[in-house]
Amino acid sequence: MDLPSPHTVHATADPFGERLAHRFVLHRQVLGGRFRFESESEALLQLVESAYGRLPGHRLPGGGAPFHVALRLGAMRAVRPAAPPPVQVHSGAGLLCGVMDECNYVTLDPHGRRALVVASRDMLAHPYHLRYELIEFAVFTLATRGLGLVPLHGACVGRAGRGVLLLGESGSGKSTLALHSLLCGLDFLAEDAVFVRPDPLLATGVPNFLHVRPEALRFVDDMHVRDWIGRAPLIRRRSGVEKREADLRHGRWPLADAPLELAAAVFVSPRPAAAGTALLARLPAEEAVTRLFASQPYAAGQPGWHHFVQQLTWRGVYELRRGTHPRASVEALQALLTDAPAAVGVGG
Known part of the structure; x- marks a missing residue:
């Protein structure tokens, strides 16, 4: 009997990618709170660094536990528009979502102080939209809800x-x-x-x-x-x-x-x-x-x-x-x- 390939075993045993190792981690002080950014993509964390690196470390009283933002880089989209579509927002079951398309979106758990940002590989060609409309969406929303900011x-x-x-x-x-x-x-x-x-x-x-x-x-x-x-x-x-x-x-x-x-x-x-x-x-x-x-x-x-x-x-x-x-x-x-x-x- 032929054994399945390691890739098939991994996909079957961990279909959601829950046990993927985060090879790269950044810690940054943003908007008065502590943020941990983690990803298997160095390119995505470079975008985080371009947004939040070398900033003054603002702190607010009662900053609380750190926020966690995981960033995942997916495959290229089959159809790539000239410009990324605008983000549509949704909510339910205590979660907040910002959806650009089926390959580019953000899911947030404000109560748990965590977010998942998913981007297709071709979105790296649109760093402004990726940074501002997906990564910033996650950071700003978590800080607003978690730190009681207006x-x-x-x-x-x-x-x-x-x-x-x-x-x-x-x-x-x-x-x-x-x-x-x-x-x-x-x-x-x-x-x-x-x-x-x-x-x-x-x-x-x-x-x-x-x-x-x-x-x-x-x-x-x-x-x-x-x-x-x-x-x-x-x-x-x-x-x-x-x-x-x-x-x-x-x-x-x-x-x-x-x-x-x-x-x-x-x-x-x-x-x-x-x-x-x-x-x-x-x-x-x-x-x-x-x-x-x-x-x-x-x-x-x-x-x-x-x-x-x-x-x-x-x-x-x-x-x-x-x-x-x-x-x-x-x-x-x-x-x-x-x-x-x-x-x-x-x-x-």
Whole structure:
């Protein structure tokens, strides 16, 4: 009688691959929590390292047990679209799922603080989507649920342990303001996603990349900075917007080395300030609450949201109109960080 091949024995005895050895392991401190990433694929862990390597090790009180993320690399898809399809989300039996297609998906057990990320080999040719829409989906969701964070679409900069949350619609100028805050010496916390522990208002993020529209460089006087951003990879968002993805982790830029306590929130407006008027104006509490709910529909359904809003409106929610140069907007943020937000920055 012919004996089955070792491959057949393995597939029959372990059809789910539960006993596969994880040859590569990475431990990283991300969003205030400890993460263990494990995989038999060195290429997948290189993507993890590109996202979370060389970051400041933010820690939050009561971080709890570590999170576990397993990454599996599968075979090539039989049909490979020009661009990966968008992720569809599902839930049931205490599990959360993000599905791109039958070969690329994420399954999360938030209560167990663990996730499985599965990617087809051809997805390695789409590192931006693999990193942001599968790996980041797992990390951000686990940290949000496990650490009691409010997840926000926004940016955050600060100084001396205090931060300002930057909010606004896509195209309002948050990334440009974050860039010029960085150039003016403010600490950079995050540019696209900010996570806040409601009590106290401690904000954490992933200060790895800055995404800048090419046309925003017209306000950058430093030719070395213009060249650095101009040589960064060009990525295309799902919206179709193209941005340069500049890596900030090279020692030149001040990255927030710990979570920042929020001093205020600012809605960045694309509208210019009227001549002779202040760029920064505090919103009435009722308007602030309405705009926070409208701008953050996902966060508004998460535990801790109402306490977060209460705390934030008490500290101050502002609208920031554009000046003649982004540096004027940065000066307004600096005033908030020094408890002197009165009419700073005047429209031209």
